Amino acid sequence: MTDRAAIAGVFADMKSVKTRSVVQMIVEIPIEQAEAVVQMFGYPKLGAEVPVAVARMVEPKDEEPQRRAEIVGEDKPKRTFDDMPSSQVAALLCERDDFWKYLEWEFAKPCKSNDDAAARVRTWCEVNSRREIDLGDYAQSRFQLMRDRFENWQTDQRYGEHMR
Numbered sequence: 158m159t160d161r162a163a164i165a166g167v168f169a170d171m172k173s174v175k176t177r178s179v180v181q182m183i184v185e186i187p188i189e190q191a192e193a194v195v196q197m198f199g200y201p202k203l204g205a206e207v208p209v210a211v212a213r214m215v216e217p218k219d220e221e222p223q224r225r226a227e228i229v230g231e232d233k234p235k236r237t238f239d240d241m242p243s244s245q246v247a248a249l250l251c252e253r254d255d256f257w258k259y260l261e262w263e264f265a266k267p268c269k270s271n272d273d274a275a276a277r278v279r280t281w282c283e284v285n286s287r288r289e290i291d292l293g294d295y296a297q298s299r300f301q302l303m304r305d306r307f308e309n310w311q312t313d314q315r316y317g318e319h320m321r
Contacts, residue, residue, distance in 0.1 A: 167186075
């Protein structure tokens with residue numbers, strides 16, 4: 158074996174070996190490097206494992222813009238509502254005009270501001286603060302019901318259905 162410590166390859170696949178509770182990492186190396194691999198690691202033999210380490214040599218292209226954004230302080234990619242706590246979703250919805258229109262329809266009275274919308278969300282979820290939505294199963298399920306009804310209302314609006 159040689160003193161050389163690393164050889165370049167490409168992580169190509171991974172297999173689960175359930176009977177041994179391990180995964181096998183498959184690294185593809187150009188055939189021209191086969192002799193160097195055998196010199197570095199030897200040829201695999203039963204009961205003669207060779208300890209190795211695995212390290213990424215370069216960042217994948219799709220991660221570079223995100224890393225660059227973090228370094229220079231640019232905006233991060235937007236999260237979806239499913240990635241946020243319900244209280245945060247509620248706060249964001251309360252800023253939207255279409256949500257205000259839905260609340261007018263749902264409560265049968267005008268909704269003209271974030272404060273009006275927040276009050277209706279708190280009433281619907283039976284909480285004193287939108288932050289409390291995250292704390293209890295009942296409030297959480299009530300808020301999810303409101304979101305579902307809002308989404309259904311939006312669909313009805315798109316297709317011209319205005320039935321309750």
